[in-house]
Amino acid sequence: MKFQNDLILRAARGEDIERYPVWLMRQAGRILPEYRAVRASLSGFKELVETPERAAEVTVQPVDILGVDAAIIFSDILVVPEAMGLEYQLIEKKGPWFEKTIKTEEDLIFAATDFDIEDKLSYVLEAIKIANKEIDGRVPLIGFAGAPWTIFCYMTEGQGSKTFSVARKILYTNPTLAHELLNRITNVTIKYLKAQINAGAHMLQVFDSWAGILGDEQYAEFGLKYMDKIAAAITEVPLTLFAKGAPSSLSNLGEMNCNTIGIDWNTNITDARRIVGENRTLQGNLDPCALYSSHSEVERLTNNMLNSFESKRHIVNLGHGVYPDVDPEKVKTFIKTVKNYEIKY
Amino acid sequence: MKFQNDLILRAARGEDIERYPVWLMRQAGRILPEYRAVRASLSGFKELVETPERAAEVTVQPVDILGVDAAIIFSDILVVPEAMGLEYQLIEKKGPWFEKTIKTEEDLIFAATDFDIEDKLSYVLEAIKIANKEIDGRVPLIGFAGAPWTIFCYMTEGQGSKTFSVARKILYTNPTLAHELLNRITNVTIKYLKAQINAGAHMLQVFDSWAGILGDEQYAEFGLKYMDKIAAAITEVPLTLFAKGAPSSLSNLGEMNCNTIGIDWNTNITDARRIVGENRTLQGNLDPCALYSSHSEVERLTNNMLNSFESKRHIVNLGHGVYPDVDPEKVKTFIKTVKNYEIKY
Numbered sequence: 001m002k003f004q005n006d007l008i009l010r011a012a013r014g015e016d017i018e019r020y021p022v023w024l025m026r027q028a029g030r031i032l033p034e035y036r037a038v039r040a041s042l043s044g045f046k047e048l049v050e051t052p053e054r055a056a057e058v059t060v061q062p063v064d065i066l067g068v069d070a071a072i073i074f075s076d077i078l079v080v081p082e083a084m085g086l087e088y089q090l091i092e093k094k095g096p097w098f099e100k101t102i103k104t105e106e107d108l109i110f111a112a113t114d115f116d117i118e119d120k121l122s123y124v125l126e127a128i129k130i131a132n133k134e135i136d137g138r139v140p141l142i143g144f145a146g147a148p149w150t151i152f153c154y155m156t157e158g159q160g161s162k163t164f165s166v167a168r169k170i171l172y173t174n175p176t177l178a179h180e181l182l183n184r185i186t187n188v189t190i191k192y193l194k195a196q197i198n199a200g201a202h203m204l205q206v207f208d209s210w211a212g213i214l215g216d217e218q219y220a221e222f223g224l225k226y227m228d229k230i231a232a233a234i235t236e237v238p239l240t241l242f243a244k245g246a247p248s249s250l251s252n253l254g255e256m257n258c259n260t261i262g263i264d265w266n267t268n269i270t271d272a273r274r275i276v277g278e279n280r281t282l283q284g285n286l287d288p289c290a291l292y293s294s295h296s297e298v299e300r301l302t303n304n305m306l307n308s309f310e311s312k313r314h315i316v317n318l319g320h321g322v323y324p325d326v327d328p329e330k331v332k333t334f335i336k337t338v339k340n341y342e343i344k345y
Numbered sequence: 346m347k348f349q350n351d352l353i354l355r356a357a358r359g360e361d362i363e364r365y366p367v368w369l370m371r372q373a374g375r376i377l378p379e380y381r382a383v384r385a386s387l388s389g390f391k392e393l394v395e396t397p398e399r400a401a402e403v404t405v406q407p408v409d410i411l412g413v414d415a416a417i418i419f420s421d422i423l424v425v426p427e428a429m430g431l432e433y434q435l436i437e438k439k440g441p442w443f444e445k446t447i448k449t450e451e452d453l454i455f456a457a458t459d460f461d462i463e464d465k466l467s468y469v470l471e472a473i474k475i476a477n478k479e480i481d482g483r484v485p486l487i488g489f490a491g492a493p494w495t496i497f498c499y500m501t502e503g504q505g506s507k508t509f510s511v512a513r514k515i516l517y518t519n520p521t522l523a524h525e526l527l528n529r530i531t532n533v534t535i536k537y538l539k540a541q542i543n544a545g546a547h548m549l550q551v552f553d554s555w556a557g558i559l560g561d562e563q564y565a566e567f568g569l570k571y572m573d574k575i576a577a578a579i580t581e582v583p584l585t586l587f588a589k590g591a592p593s594s595l596s597n598l599g600e601m602n603c604n605t606i607g608i609d610w611n612t613n614i615t616d617a618r619r620i621v622g623e624n625r626t627l628q629g630n631l632d633p634c635a636l637y638s639s640h641s642e643v644e645r646l647t648n649n650m651l652n653s654f655e656s657k658r659h660i661v662n663l664g665h666g667v668y669p670d671v672d673p674e675k676v677k678t679f680i681k682t683v684k685n686y687e688i689k690y
Contacts, residue, residue: 162505165668168634172642212557212590215611215632215664245557245590248613266560268593287560289513297517319560323510 001202004138008070011315012203012238012259012281020306020314021069022338023142024331026321027062028074031328034061045090049076050123056130063139066328067335070139070203071131073196075124077146077207081155083120084188085110088154101158102181103170111155113184117191118198125199132200143201145193147208147243148185148226149219155181164213171214171222178222186226190233197236205240205262206230212245219243224252231256240283244320250275265319269308278311285319291330292323298330302337312345346547349483353415356660357548357583357604357626365651365659366414367683368487369676371666372407373419376673379406390435394421395468401475408484411673412680415484415548416476418541420469422491422552426500428465429533430455433499446503447526448515456500458529462536463543470544477545488546490538492553492588493530493571494564500526509558516559516567523567531571535578542581550585550607551575557590564588569597576601585628589665595620610664614653623656630664636675637668643675647682657690 003009008021029035029048035058042048049055059074078088078096089097100110118125132141146154156167170178193204211223227241234257242262243249253261254276261280263272265287272282290301306316316338322331348354353366374380374393380403387393394400404419423433423441434442445455463470477486501512515523538549556568572586579602587607588594598606599621606625608617610632617627635646651661661683667676 160507162507163633163665163668165634168632169637172634172638212611216613218632248611266557266593268561287513287563288508289510289517292514293517320508323508 002137003140005069006140008315009140009202009238011313012240014259014279014281014313017312017343019341019343020309020316020338022316022335023068023070023072024062024066024318024322024334025072027066027068027331028058028072030324031322031326031331032061032065033328034065045076049074049079052123052126052130055123055127056134059127059131059141060134063135066331067339068139070142071135072142072144072205073124073128073131073201075127075144077144077151077209078154079121079124080145080185080188080192081151083115083117083192084155084184085112086155095160096154098154098158101166102155102177105177105180108177108180108184111181111184113187117188117195121192121195125195128196128199128201140202141200142203142205143193143196143199144205144207145189147206147211147223148182148189148230149211149214149223150207150209151185151189152178152182152222153210155185164210168213168218171218182222182226186229190230193230193234194236201237203238203240204234205242208241208243208246210245211243211249214246216248219246219249220252224249227253228256231258240315242283247272254280260315262317263319267319269305270310273310278313281313281315283315283317285317286334288318288320288323288326291318291326291334293330295330295333298333299337302334303341306338306341309345312343347482348485350414351485353660354485354547354583356658357585359604359624359626359658362657362688364686364688365654365661365683367661367680368413368415368417369407369411369663369667369679370417372411372413372676373403373417375669376667376671376676377406377410378673379410390421394419394424397468397471397475400468400472401479404472404476404486405479408480411676412684413484415487416480417487417489417550418469418473418476418546420472420489422489422496422554423499424466424469425490425530425533425537426496428460428462428537429500429529430457431500440505441499443499443503446511447500447522450522450525453522453525453529456526456529458532462533462540466537466540470540473541473544473546485547486545487548487550488538488541488544489550489552490534492551492556492568493527493534493575494556494559494568495552495554496530496534497523497527497567498555500530509555513558513563516563527567527571531574535575538575538579539581546582548583548585549579550587553586553588553591555590556588556594559591561593564591564594565597569594572598573601576603585660587628592617599625605660607662608664612664614650615655618655623658626658626660628660628662630662631679633663633665633668633671636663636671636679638675640675640678643678644682647679648686651683651686654690657688
């Protein structure tokens with residue numbers, strides 16, 4: 001595939017770049033009025049996720065409107081547990097909610113692995129194909145999935161939580177069940193990511209949103225082990241691993257078969273580089289709240305971050321998803337500042 | 346004051362101890378059936394907080410029933426913002442909720458400092474006096490307050506949040522307002538802590554529950570600066586500082602005028618000791634979820650933690666508040682294991 005702009009792929013691979021590439025987690029589906037117009041025409045977030053033409057449309061919007069260096073397919077990490085047998089709802093102002101959850105071995109009937117992923121999640125794969133047609137080679141398209149530990153959290157807890165104590169309880173009371181479920185999620189996730197590649201994803205990112213709630217030993221056993229299995233299985237396209245809130249996992253992530261490691265806004269870039277070394281690209285990490293500042297302050301804070309880079313191996317992003325009430329004009333200032341920045345490496 | 350058991354005070358000061366002292370954050374007011382009976386006789390959590398006799402009663406329960414080495418006064422960190430002018434409610438399964446919040450300079454009328462704390466929070470001080478009478482010198486009584494940054498989060502956001510983006514936004518858009526409010530909270534908190542000492546608190550702990558949502562630079566400016574002011578002002582009794590989720594603040598905390606530093610279950614004890622050095626006591630840090638394990642596993646995990654101590658300067662606790670659905674018998678196993686452990690230092 002030949003791209004008009006393949007900056008992000010080159011940055012991921014550690015090749016020479018003329019400037020740092022930039023995109024934003026949650027760039028599709030949060031801040032743009034054009035997105036809200038599409039969403040308002042449907043019954044809600046889930047219908048949008050499941051309607052390939054519209055999902056593709058909001059995927060492409062940030063490429064057209066914001067000028068980002070990559071698109072990311074508009075979807076949700078919870079399509080995987082749903083495909084396995086646990087339907088979810090998204091409750092306004094509350095977040096995801098699962099009626100059924102996995103508590104015992106018997107509940108594993110709701111954690112199927114023997115289904116045709118291309119069929120069950122065809123709406124995502126179709127959206128990828130349509131989005132790529134519309135992007136028409138301008139920029140690469142990123143596919144994604146939740147990390148097994150994060151998906152496990154939702155499949156057992158059934159909803160968001162400050163402590164995820166229901167999910168974490170199982171690690172102590174029934175580690176065998178935990179590993180069985182994590183293995184199943186991992187196997188399905190690998191198939192799902194491969195299907196996204198086949199459908200046309202040019203890069204992949206695995207999000208471990210709840211990495212930070214486990215201590216190091218448990219995260220190694222119940223989190224990183226499965227991240228590693230996924231990383232080992234993905235050889236076709238550049239892969240980004242993002243363990244939010246778990247900076248102590250950086251050295252382990254740096255040894256996995258990945259190109260890029262995401263860092264949140266609480267992680268010091270110099271520290272992360274020292275730990276990860278020169279053979280991985282770092283992605284991040286402006287505080288999403290920085291985009292609430294004035295335009296000149298957004299510019300200053302973005303330049304501060306760029307000045308702290310000591311390598312060409314960076315993909316610029318926020319340290320978390322962009323917040324819904326951020327002014328898109330501030331996002332444009334962020335992107336413009338990155339594009340105007342003269343790379344030293 | 347002469348105690349039958351002053352182990353925790355000696356551990357805080359780094360004096361010799363015959364065994365490690367142990368207590369649990371949230372030991373009062375969560376797990377005991379005896380607590381639930383008291384609470385069921387009242388309209389709810391807030392009435393209990395505001396009724397000194399009953400607050401004292403549940404404060405003493407864990408001393409009688411669990412055999413902990415300290416009591417902690419049953420109260421809530423949100424009594425401070427309420428005293429300043431922002432009333433809160435506790436909504437079942439949702440947590441705290443404030444009708445009014447601080448968004449602009451005008452809202453600072455709801456952040457008063459010129460009131461008589463001994464009068465406004467007399468119910469807490471009265472509860473301390475009654476609890477001490479009932480404890481009758483068996484163990485010391487711990488007083489506490491929220492750290493200014495955490496109180497700021499609630500006063501601006503008005504409720505719990507995964508990101509506290511409303512609170513953090515102010516740090517970018519109006520840092521002057523942020524510092525004004527943080528200064529006010531700090532001044533009131535110092536007065537409040539001193540009042541607790543006068544009422545009979547033998548130790549104090551300051552909880553920064555939301556330390557972990559700020560990057561290092563912002564936490565230094567908007568969090569640690571005010572923790573430091575409090576620490577400098579408290580010279581009468583041993584002080585514990587707990588910045589949950591912010592292990593990178595350990596070296597700064599270790600330079601403050603405190604005896605003890607709390608560590609959460611995600612923090613490696615050996616790392617914490619290396620950073621903090623030998624001149625501070627560490628408090629923590631068993632994963633609260635470990636208490637969901639079998640009795641033998643609770644014992645094993647507790648001994649593992651104790652074996653990782655390389656100093657006498659430890660107060661044993663969980664790495665976070667005990668979860669409400671933990672079996673009190675498991676808590677007893679945890680405590681018994683600590684009491685039976687032979688200290689090497």
